[in-house]
Amino acid sequence: MTNERRVLVHLNKESLSASVAARFITKTVDILDDQDAANVVLTGGSVGIAVLAAINSSPARDTIDWGRVSFWWGDERWVPKGHPNRNELQAREALLDHISVPEQNVHPFPASDEGDDLEAAAARYAAELALAAPSGAALPRFDITFLGVGPDGHVASLFPHQSGIRESQASVIPILNAPKPPAERLSLTRPALNSSERVWLVLAGSDKASALGLALAGASRDEVPVAGIKGRKRTVFFVDSEAAAEVPENLIAPIY
Numbered sequence: 001m002t003n004e005r006r007v008l009v010h011l012n013k014e015s016l017s018a019s020v021a022a023r024f025i026t027k028t029v030d031i032l033d034d035q036d037a038a039n040v041v042l043t044g045g046s047v048g049i050a051v052l053a054a055i056n057s058s059p060a061r062d063t064i065d066w067g068r069v070s071f072w073w074g075d076e077r078w079v080p081k082g083h084p085n086r087n088e089l090q091a092r093e094a095l096l097d098h099i100s101v102p103e104q105n106v107h108p109f110p111a112s113d114e115g116d117d118l119e120a121a122a123a124r125y126a127a128e129l130a131l132a133a134p135s136g137a138a139l140p141r142f143d144i145t146f147l148g149v150g151p152d153g154h155v156a157s158l159f160p161h162q163s164g165i166r167e168s169q170a171s172v173i174p175i176l177n178a179p180k181p182p183a184e185r186l187s188l189t190r191p192a193l194n195s196s197e198r199v200w201l202v203l204a205g206s207d208k209a210s211a212l213g214l215a216l217a218g219a220s221r222d223e224v225p226v227a228g229i230k231g232r233k234r235t236v237f238f239v240d241s242e243a244a245a246e247v248p249e250n251l252i253a254p255i256y
């Protein structure tokens with residue numbers, strides 16, 4: 001299998017979520033057969049959270065040794081800890097509160113009511129990542145990174161025509177002017193996301209078709225940030241038939 005971007009099309013958001021959940025469980029079991037621990041980067045967004053709920057409701061959920069899985073986030077909204085808009089809270093409600101993952105393995109971004117300002121919070125998360133990294137590295141090995149994709153092609157909190165998608169050195173950055181509320185956010189950068197072994201992009205709905213089509217047809221990452229995303233080993237777009245409407249035919253795998 002090559003590392004070229006693959007597009008797996010599903011009939012609808014429900015079958016998409018169920019399919020990604022099944023694939024995640026199988027792949028994570030395989031990863032844990034080969035290595036002591038796995039690092040998974042979670043995403044916010046409607047499909048990202050639906051996938052977590054599908055993992056939670058799977059009869060095979062606990063075939064994963066959750067004690068050996070660590071969770072990180074690709075981005076977070078700059079809101080208080082218990083705010084319903086926090087990607088962390090939605091992930092806990094959908095999955096993390098229901099599995100036996102040790103709390104020390106769950107690494108949420110700082111919240112706006114925990115004492116740091118936005119810049120200090122970004123630095124704190126970068127330091128937490130570095131602490132979990134192999135000696136001398138800035139990041140742990142991300143085995144699977146989930147990413148949602150916005151209608152404008154944003155991934156994590158990296159938005160078109162903003163400095164965030166152009167950042168090439170830092171691993172974590174503050175976002176001050178996101179066009180999608182809230183304006184203030186925290187995000188992993190493109191290099192950090194692309195350090196992942198596998199990037200799994202999950203998107204559904206006709207409002208994503210244009211961004212996906214443009215990204216796969218060669219648009220720049222500045223225009224369509226998802227165009228700049230590629231994992232080290234695998235980059236798979238899990239989409240529904242509506243989001244796939246503008247994907248070049250030659251890139252589409254059969255409908256599941």
Ligand SMILES: O=C1O[C@H](COP(=O)(O)O)[C@@H](O)[C@H](O)[C@H]1O
Binds near residue numbers: 043044
């Ligand atoms: O604000 C955000 O939006 C994106 C995309 O969300 P979606 O509902 O259009 O899939 C999400 O990936 C990101 O984590 C979140 O902060």
